[in-house]
Amino acid sequence: MEIVLINAPVTKVSPHSKLALPLGLAYIASVLIQEGRTVSAIDFNISGLNLRRVDNIVKKRPSVIGISAHTETYPNALIIAKRIKELDNSISIVIGGPHASILPEQVLLEDAIDYVAIGEGEATMSELVKYLIDGEGQLEDIKGIGYKDADGKINLNQRRELLDPDALPYPARDLFPLEFYQEQWNISTARGGCPFQCPFCSASFIWEGRRRPRSPENIIEELRMLYEKRGATYTFFSEDLFTINKKWVKKLLELIKQLEYPIQWGCATRVDVVDEELLADMASAGCRSIQFGVESGSQRILDSVKGITKEQVVKVIKTCKKLDINVASSFMIPFPQDTKETIRETKEFIKKLYDSGSRIYMSYTSPYPGTHFYRNKEELGIKILTDKWDEFDAKHNIIETKHLSNQDIEELVNEIVQYTGLKKRA
Structure with a gap:
């Protein structure tokens, strides 16, 4: 397993929290799959936060884990990230979504967070994965990311322009438990x-x-x-x-x-x-x-x-x-x-x-x-x-x-x- 994408959950599961498929993650997954990557996804809004599932993810030794979070779900995203790092510090953790896009520097102050994806995630994750897994490219050239350099200094790269949405593959819906969503x-x-x-x-x-x-x-x-x-x-x-x-x-x-x-x-x-x-x-x-x-x-x-x-x-x-x-x-x-x-x-x-x-x-x-x-x-x-x-x-x-x-x-x-x-x- 190369890449795992996680939707961080609300603290209290409610009908509202599992209203719809997380399209952002599903689109990122589809782009990575199209590029030949092995990708799995978990929406903890369906099950509630379950750290045993996080432990099982780490046992499969993925190279990169991406976590999506809103402001409400950001604390649970941190719990997930910290658990991953406790078990295997070599796994690269990327956090994206509205909260990280708005407060990237604050998020990067967390030891458990390696990278922040700011704004749209498809092209950013594609280039970051090539860097992390294939050793291609340079961090400073990847638009739309925040990261810490070797001295711990926080760097925020230039935002990228909006992608052409017609050029994207359909979201990878099959990675998610569609039967549990009110809006499948x-x-x-x-x-x-x-x-x-x-x-x-x-x-x-x-x-x-x-x-x-x-x-x-x-x-x-x-x-x-x-x-x-x-x-x-x-x-x-x-x-x-x-x-x-x-x-x-x-x-x-x-x-x-x-x-x-x-x-x-x-x-x-x-x-x-x-x-x-x-x-x-x-x-x-x-x-x-x-x-x-x-x-x-x-x-x-x-x-x-x-x-x-x-x-x-x-x-x-x-x-x-x-x-x-x-x-x-x-x-x-x-x-x-x-x-x-x-x-x-x-x-x-x-x-x-x-x-x-x-x-x-x-x-x-x-x-x-x-x-x-x-x-x-x-x-x-x-x-x-x-x-x-x-x-x-x-x-x-x-x-x-x-x-x-x-x-x-x-x-x-x-x-x-x-x-x-x-x-x-x-």
């Missing part, structure tokens, strides 16, 4: 992030507003494969802002309609980048679900963090229901400027959307590294109540604001839950 057949439709710079999102920090979509023709090829050879019945287009380029979306919809069989799919986007005509076109091409980031029910808060209107939200949801598209609206509580009054406005708006047929997803605001909220927390009056990264899970409150104490926030959330009939996730 998720499809990546674009590389990079969202051009909007929402203050609570770290995507703009990681990708610097860059986005590179796959061609509609390339996506259709993968759709055909999933439906004809894999028996897929529903796919989810994994992109935060699927409808940002309407011309591109319409071309994809045209090609979907030309398929010899109907397909069903879902996506996520914003209410200000769809209209009734586009939604009708999407519905006629098999769109059955859309998740919209609404965030707040106070127009004052929306003006400061999202730039959408409540009227737009209501109109879009009404249109979706008319077109028989299942719709979900996601909210976050609290924002720095929230008061008891604005959160009670959110409560009323959530109830209105819920009664109109929208599913509601509500999370606690977590000021993730790289976000405007994290970088400007003092100025914004945000007090972070924990120094443990695994508590940045959006499932429980970890902040106080200049207007709201922790107790205020909990009481207001419970008020929303009781008033709307929502169920609180553990």
Whole structure:
């Protein structure tokens, strides 16, 4: 065994944690396999962290182990890395994912971490593996990595440009236990992030507003494969802002309609980048679900963090229901400027959307590294109540604001839950 790829788990396994196949790792695996490497993968979000499995991995003496981690899963990534190094210090450990891409220097301070992959991992891992296993190339020439030199000095190489997503092989889905995922057949439709710079999102920090979509023709090829050879019945287009380029979306919809069989799919986007005509076109091409980031029910808060209107939200949801598209609206509580009054406005708006047929997803605001909220927390009056990264899970409150104490926030959330009939996730 040459290479093992590991998806670090959340501390508490939940339905949300095993929602979808980790496409990033699956793409890295497919590129390495295409190059003739022997690759295996483990998603500990399915089983929960099991150090005996880590021990078994080390016994097979891989040359390189890559670990992917979000902020919430980073502490478990470190537990895995340290266990590996305790058993066999010769194994090279690479960590990637959002947390390492945002805080590469901090991550490299850990003795158990040898390298950090910053941003996209396919070409970076390919070149790094050639260096580590084949002895080809020089570390300083590998774009997108961070490493420690012989003196322990941390070096961060230049970021690489976004890859051409059409040139990549399909993700290596067979390396993962597909039957355990709620979304088995998720499809990546674009590389990079969202051009909007929402203050609570770290995507703009990681990708610097860059986005590179796959061609509609390339996506259709993968759709055909999933439906004809894999028996897929529903796919989810994994992109935060699927409808940002309407011309591109319409071309994809045209090609979907030309398929010899109907397909069903879902996506996520914003209410200000769809209209009734586009939604009708999407519905006629098999769109059955859309998740919209609404965030707040106070127009004052929306003006400061999202730039959408409540009227737009209501109109879009009404249109979706008319077109028989299942719709979900996601909210976050609290924002720095929230008061008891604005959160009670959110409560009323959530109830209105819920009664109109929208599913509601509500999370606690977590000021993730790289976000405007994290970088400007003092100025914004945000007090972070924990120094443990695994508590940045959006499932429980970890902040106080200049207007709201922790107790205020909990009481207001419970008020929303009781008033709307929502169920609180553990």
